[in-house]
Amino acid sequence: MKKKYSLSNILYKVFLWSYGLFSLYPLIWMLFYSFKNNDEIFISNPFGPPLIFHIENYVNAWTVYxxxxxxxxxxxxxxxxxxxxxxxxxxxxxxxxxxxxxxxxxxxxxxxxxxxxxxxxxxxxxxxxxxxxxxxxxxxxxxxxxxxxxxxxxxxxxxxxxxxxxxxxxxxxxxxxxxxxxxxxxxxxxxxxxxxxxxxxxxxxxxxxxxxxxxxxxxxxxxxxxxxxxxxxxxxxxxxxxxxxxxxxxxxxxxxxxxxxxxxxxxxxxxxxxxxxx
Amino acid sequence: MNRFFGNKKAIALFILPAMVLFTALVFYPVLQVLFRSFYDWDGLGKGIFIGVDNYIKIFDDTIFKTAVKNGLIFAAIITVYQIGIGSILAFAVSNVRIKGRNFFRIVYFLPVVLSVTVVCQLWLNVFNTEFGLLNKLMEVVGIDFRQSWLDDRYKAIYVLAFVNAWHYVGYQFALLLAGIKSIPSTYYEAAKIDGASSFLAHIKITIPMLSETYKFCLVMSITGGLNAFTQMYIMTGGGPGTSTYTLTFLMYRSAFQTYQYGYGMTAATILVIECLVATILINKLIARKHITY
Structure with a gap:
């Protein structure tokens, strides 16, 4: 009986984490690329956090558009x-x-x-x-x-x-x-x-x-x-x-x-x- | 006291704004939709009464058939995804043994508060053929599955439905979680003593106890699917070809791009009827059970 509990517990945990990642990562990815230049987004660093923070993206968005x-x-x-x-x-x-x-x-x-x-x-x-x-x-x-x-x-x-x-x-x-x-x-x-x-x-x-x-x-x-x-x-x-x-x-x-x-x-x-x- | 609660002037003053606004901007437009669906009308002038010609025309329209089919596909996918995954997530988060439940709760709900434009454009970027996250991931993992996700006339509607499902799954999750919290814990304790696993307990206790909540979730996801519009408008423009048209999209195109207002209203009337039928059916099929505890 004890074992059954922990099995469902593990399954739940795996599901919670993987769906959490699935739910959150696209948003984090968006946050990341909002600070990147095209080279980083497209070629050198598509997944991770920005290496150089391009704040000018925000300045551009706010002033030009x-x-x-x-x-x-x-x-x-x-x-x-x-x-x-x-x-x-x-x-x-x-x-x-x-x-x-x-x-x-x-x-x-x-x-x-x-x-x-x-x-x-x-x-x-x-x-x-x-x-x-x-x-x-x-x-x-x-x-x-x-x-x-x-x-x-x-x-x-x-x-x-x-x-x-x-x-x-x-x-x-x-x-x-x-x-x-x-x-x-x-x-x-x-x-x-x-x-x-x-x-x-x-x-x-x-x-x-x-x-x-x-x-x-x-x-x-x-x-x-x-x-x-x-x-x-x-x-x-x-x-x-x-x-x-x-x-x-x-x-x-x-x-x-x-x-x-x-x-x-x-x-x-x-x-x-x-x-x-x- | 009766004079106090029966103050006619106050009553008139209190109900008038709501009655006027609702009548002018919701009720009257609905009547207009029904009425004008029998007209050939370009939005100006009086229009010509043509009886049921618009209805005959629409049932012969291949785009209409695609639109109805797409509405059903859309509704089916978001229902299965949102209620299925939403249920499992709600069961899991309601489990007191799981740590960080608050964190998960916030993470699952977060997409719901985003604007539909942001979500659609984000997923456009994810699905982008050349630079998109998805194809990049495939590249890294080494799967040769790279493709243009939204340019395939058979796949596009599923992709759009998925985006909607992903966006609002947290909403159904929160509804179900609130429902689970309202069930007295004694039920689960009894199930535990009887040796039921927590998953079994949910199947046997939560789902029947939450029949009212599930009914509401079903109405939301099915009518939401039938009404689908924004994903098509932003992500595919109804294309490729006309493969991702829905009734709302057909209505929008007829009225605002080809100026066939009467025809657009016919599509809108059918949409209203579809949603009404769906709501009534769901309420009939899931009979109201009075549960007291």
Whole structure:
């Protein structure tokens, strides 16, 4: 019996290490070549760490190519998407979870339909709406659809959270004569802070990495977000692998840092969907 | 209290932004997709109602057949890879005897937080025929297997599916790991007393207990596969030829490159139906079991 345990233990360990290597090495390889020149990448040292650190790859990527602009665009879009999504979803789920009115169930189910609609399917009408509203190449043209798409999911998370709170919370405030708005802002919001934190991370990651909607709606070079802007390296600069690697590393840095600092929070945020949908 | 919770003005104020945004940017577009799939439309003007002609045309389109087939291949590969490997990794990391579990957890999840562009371009570099990591490795090991991985019309779709599977396996892993942690350890202790190996314990306890989590993982990977687009767009452009087209890619090309908006919407409608059918089937096949502990 003892032996059986250790055998499965060894197998597990071998698997863990080999998959870990498989998962991590491509990223490390990218980090390595972002510091190399072409000679090292292609001929003398394709696998190992760089022998000479070519920091100029990063300088080039930052100054010659449009990377700071993409970075700024991504930041604006992601931050405003987070703010919009959290505030709109929070008040909506407060009205459906706590307040008493006839169609609250219908409204909640209506918005939750959003979880079953693939974003890709409505790219065409979305592009037409944005065109008709003259919002092409405006930050709003990404922020609004991102918010609309994240609503279903974040409302569900907030709904679950708000339902679990005791009614006494509002009762006390009501007796003290506080209005519903005051109660919402000074009592409810502080209570749901953990859920808000989780949803901030989730929404930020979604918005920062979103590709298809941005591809269709952001056509002007100066308005492109990072995932989109990085594409131009593929065609024109394929020979400059170092600068390309440097750009990719810089584009990944915010989310990787966010993840390594808040790894538990991020995993909770990403897996919360399992708990809600399943 | 009733006046407090029944404050009509507050309710209207609270639900309005969400209702307007959702209706205008998600619900209305879906209706548009269904409605316009019966039209011959170039994106401008009124368009001409042509009944089911688009549907007749699409079912005769060889690209459509390739696209549907590719969606299924893509879904199958990422499902097997992500749920299979994700499960084994989650079982292993949940094992308290393994050291450095936190490290592994982070390493497996890390690719998930990267942008899809970064991952696709990274793997383009790995698969690069001349300078790619893979062919260089083959060279070093001495295997004469050097080839252009993405230029083969039969292989390309598998390579693309693999890239997606590699990117998101950590997501399924984290979902399953969170599920395993919620199972009371007494179950495993009982299995241990009965002499079951830890792997057997997982087969007999974890998988049935996590049927809800698995259901969700399946929905995610299968609908994700049917929707596949970005890998094709970045890595092959649908090629070689039309061999890596998917429904979304077909839709994208029809609308934004050949301006057949109606036809694109037909592809989109079929995509929505496919995803709905898949979700309903999965929910039917894995019946909801109420497990209490």
């Amino acid at each position: 449009n990377v700071p602009r993409y970075f700024f665009n991504s930041l604006v879009v992601s931050v405003f998407t987070v703010i919009m999504t959290i505030s709109v979803a929070l008040i909506f789920s407060y009205a459906t979870a706590r307040m008493r009115w006839k169609f609250s169930g219908v409204a909640r189910i209506y918005v939750s339909i959003g979880m079953f609609i693939p974003v890709q399917a409505i790219l065409i009408p979305l592009a037409i709406i944005v065109r008709d509203l003259n919002l092409n190449n405006e930050y709003l043209s990404l922020i609004l659809p991102y918010t609309a798409f994240n609503l279903a999911f974040s409302s569900m998370v907030f709904y679950g959270f708000l339902r679990s709170l005791p009614v006494e919370l509002e009762e006390a405030a009501c007796i003290d004569g506080a209005s519903i708005y005051r109660t919402f802002f000074s009592i409810i919001i502080p209570t749901v802070k953990p859920a808000i934190a989780t949803m901030i991370i989730f929404t930020f990651l979604q918005a920062w990495n979103e590709f298809p909607i941005a591809l269709v709606l952001m056509t002007k070079e100066n308005m492109k977000t990072l995932p989109l802007g990085l594409l131009f390296f593929q065609g024109r600069f394929t020979t400059d692998w170092g600068a390309m690697g440097a750009t990719m590393v810089m584009a990944s840095l915010p989310t990787v840092l966010l993840y390594t600092i808040f790894s538990n929070q991020v995993e909770k945020a990403m897996t919360i969907s399992g708990a809600v949908k399943g």
